[in-house]
Amino acid sequence: MEHKGFTLWFTGLSGAGKSTLAEYVVKQLREKNMKVEVLDGDVVRTNLSKGLGFSKEDRDINIYRIGWVCEVLSRNNVVAVAAAISPYREVRDNVRKKIENFVEIYVEVPIEEVISRDVKGLYKKALAGEIKNFTGISDPYEAPENPEVVCNTAEETIEESGQKILAYLDKAGLLPS
Amino acid sequence: MEHKGFTLWFTGLSGAGKSTLAEYVVKQLREKNMKVEVLDGDVVRTNLSKGLGFSKEDRDINIYRIGWVCEVLSRNNVVAVAAAISPYREVRDNVRKKIENFVEIYVEVPIEEVISRDVKGLYKKALAGEIKNFTGISDPYEAPENPEVVCNTAEETIEESGQKILAYLDKAGLLPS
Numbered sequence A, B: 001m002e003h004k005g006f007t008l009w010f011t012g013l014s015g016a017g018k019s020t021l022a023e024y025v026v027k028q029l030r031e032k033n034m035k036v037e038v039l040d041g042d043v044v045r046t047n048l049s050k051g052l053g054f055s056k057e058d059r060d061i062n063i064y065r066i067g068w069v070c071e072v073l074s075r076n077n078v079v080a081v082a083a084a085i086s087p088y089r090e091v092r093d094n095v096r097k098k099i100e101n102f103v104e105i106y107v108e109v110p111i112e113e114v115i116s117r118d119v120k121g122l123y124k125k126a127l128a129g130e131i132k133n134f135t136g137i138s139d140p141y142e143a144p145e146n147p148e149v150v151c152n153t154a155e156e157t158i159e160e161s162g163q164k165i166l167a168y169l170d171k172a173g174l175l176p177s
Helices: A018-031 A041-047 A056-074 A089-098 A112-117 A122-127 A158-171 B018-031 B041-047 B056-074 B089-097 B113-118 B122-127 B158-171
Strands: A005-010 A036-040 A079-085 A102-107 A149-151 B006-009 B036-040 B077-085 B102-108 B150-151
Touching: A005 A018, A005 A056, A018 A036, A018 A079, A018 A102, A018 B018, A018 B056, A036 A056, A041 A056, A041 B056, A041 B113, A056 A089, A056 B041, A056 B056, A079 B056, A089 A102, A089 B089, A102 A158, A112 A122, A122 B006, A149 A158, A149 B077, B006 B018, B006 B056, B006 B089, B018 B036, B018 B102, B018 B122, B018 B158, B036 B041, B036 B056, B041 B056, B056 B077, B113 B122, B150 B158
Parallel strands: A005 A079, A005 A102, A036 A079, A102 A149, B006 B077, B006 B102, B036 B077, B102 B150
Antiparallel strands: none
16 A cells, blocks of 8 residues: 655654654554654664764764665655654754655653653763763754644653644645545 | 565676666666665765775675665565675675565676776776775675576676566566566
């Protein structure tokens, strides 16, 4: 069954809930028999970006690389789902320009909230100076100005946020009828 | 129109004619309305492998990365076409293991032939020691032991080689009827 390809681009701080939210949406899309590929941190580090660090330059290369794979998949009627911090607005916008159906989802959570969650213990280390170039602490995060969807996982349940995304996709004509 | 995904993997010396042959086959597949993505040297260097050199390790990373993109495309019903020297047998075989329909095309040409063609002037430089790690001169090329198709562009025209590949695809049930 053919359907349109598009890219779901989750952006937000580490620990904001990008992957969890992506997982929820992906499950729903797969139940509609849509072809979906997830490019999350693990997939990307293993297959695309081994050797890259966290300098601005390396981060940009990483995001452009993910963006290119999303572009190739999207134009072949696959749903590409990227869940990377992608802190720089200009880079996200450059990726957007190359992809016909680019859906940017800003997972917006106050920095205090992700610090208090600190699921992976990374914020503690970043605040102690043990991790350098950490987005939100020692490196900038530039929020999207016109994202297609904003989700706030501190105020909404995963289901609520996920349904917002699905409602957007439906309205945009990106779901099979 | 849905069709099966597969990977056409061209391997052979620099100047053997991998890209020219790939181009011919891709044109035929597109005329059948098949979805095709070409991962040739330029595409890969720009989008996947900036910064990688020609050491064994970097070459391997490059090939695994191309292989991963081929894998993702193939499993989503796209024809992925890779045209890279890919000199190491073990690496090609590891890529093969991950892809359901992997069609290896050995573009076999005597080293004397590519040296005399020397379209890009690279062999001259490699023989003069100006380029290091040059496959066939100062770096090994390990020919495939069981490629699906062997083409010899010194003895066959591009059309003859291309038709051999298309005949194989047809026989393997990889072309839409």
